[in-house]
Amino acid sequence: MKLVVQVKLLPTPVQAAALEATLHACNEAATWVSGVAFAKDVKRNFALREHTYAEVKQRWGLGAQAAQHTIKKTCDAYRTLAANAKAGNLGKPWSKRYRRATQKPIVFRPESAQPYDDRMLSWQIPERTISIWTLDGRVKGVAFIASPEQLARLALYRKGESDLIARDGMWFLQATCEIPEAEQNADPAGFLGIDLGIVNIATTSDGQIMAGRALNRGRLRERTLRTKLQRKNTPSAKRRLKKRRRKEARRAKDINHKIAKHVVAEAERTGRGIALEDLTGIRERVRLRKPQRATHSSWSFAQLGAFIAYKARKAGVPLVHVDPAYTSRTCAECGHVDKANRVSQAWFACRSCGFVDHADRNGSRNIRARAEELWRRGAQSTAPDPPPTPEGGTRRKRSATAGGACCASSPL
Structure with a gap:
């Protein structure tokens, strides 16, 4: 199982200048390579090298390994773009968003992530330093900080590439680790149903409610503050906006x-x-009034589901995704389905048997029952390879949108 450990670098001003110049050169070269790939319609790694490798080395002064990784990063970006287009993530082929994404070359931000392999980067874990290739040569003794658990994981399981990332004036390395998986529990004693929602982020079939009221209040406060600062548009307002960005996320x-x-x-x-709802495509299926759209769009159910999936796989806990249709209208006691059963957002009252319960708990019990039925029929765990998140994900795919790869923060 692949996890990504993120550590923070503490370079000196001279070291940081060398890293910044290298990252900018690599991404400028990647943008040029992207233009060549788009113009010649050559988006496979080895074929694209024939058109760009020598020029990248000569024009930007990149080493052999850096040039190869730059070309491969570009090919990965186009591959991800094609996958997103095929999956419908960019809208319909005639939509403005689709045409904007596919009818021009991909452009990489100056500070987009750059991959490094062991020929370009070496770790001195006991000393908590690294040696890294830059345009100014090998820079040694770059300090980094990490928790004892991260250091142990790096020492035991680090394998493959690491990504150099610049974010808000700070520097990070994301290192891939091959973690041995726990043996999956093949005979679970039932399932723990999880109902995901906006008002209550998660409600378990045991009756535990993890409310999202504080999170939603914080989101509203941040959204209101951003609106005021954007309207003011003064230098100090812009500084405050920059300081607070990504805080809500x-x-x-x-x-x-x-x-x-x-x-x-x-x-x-x-x-x-664990039993979860399969909420794929829910935003496309639901129509909302304008005041509700911001709240619904900021609902991070996919992120929560991904975190549960990789943690479950790491712990050997089976995970089953079930069809969520009518789970909120079905009585968990008698099975009666009626829209009128859902009295309000918070309460469920069955019109047939009179059963009354918290609406989200009733839904989680229905999810649990569906998962147990699927498991009895021979369903397998649907915990996938975890999506990319530092210290909790697979190798990150290059971004298929203009601007290159994006970053994620480490889990608890």
Whole structure:
């Protein structure tokens, strides 16, 4: 199982200048390579090298390994773009968004992530330093900080490439680690159903409600503040906007990691599997009034589901995704389905048997029942290879949008 460990670099001003110049040169070269790939319609790694390798080395002064990784990064970006277009993530082929993404070359931001292999980067873990290739030659003794758990993971399991990332004036390295997986529980003692929502982020079939009221209040506060600062548009307002960017996303990610950790720990402790709703495409299926759109769009159910998936796989807990249709209208006691059963957002009252329960808990019990039925029929765990997140994900795919790869923060 591949996880990514993110460590923070502490370069001196001279070292940081060398890293910045190298990153800018690599991404400028990647943008040029992207233009060649688009013009010649050559987007396979070895074929594209024939057209660009010598020029990249000579024009930008990149070493052999850096040039190869720059070309490969460009090919990965086009491959991801094609996959997103095929999956419909860019809209319909005639839409403006689709045409804007596919009818011009991909452009990489000056500070987009750059991959490094062991020929370009070496780790001195006991000293907490690295030696890294730059345009100015090998820069040695670049300090980094990491927790004891991260250091142990790097020493035991680091394997493959690492990505150099610049973010808000800070420098990070994301190192790939091959972690041995726990043996999956093939005979779970039932399932722990999880109902995902906006008001209540997650509700378990045991009756535990993890409310999102504080998170939603924080999102509203941040959104209101951003609106005021954008309207003011003064230099100080711009500084405050820059300082607060990604704060809301970091808070949501932190909460999602805590919820996922708690859910997986409870399932592992009780010997159960985890049942989740398959909410793929829910934003396209739901029509909302304008005041609700911002709240619905900021609902990070996919992120929470991904965190639960990789933590479950790491712990050997089986995970089953079920069809969420009518789980909120179905009585968990008698099975009666009626739209009128859902009295309000918070309460469920069956029109047939009179059963009354919290609406999200009733839904989570229905999710649990569907997962148990699927498991009895021979369904397998649907915990996939975890999506890319530092210290909790697979190797990150290059971004298929203009601007290159994006970054993620480390989980708890």
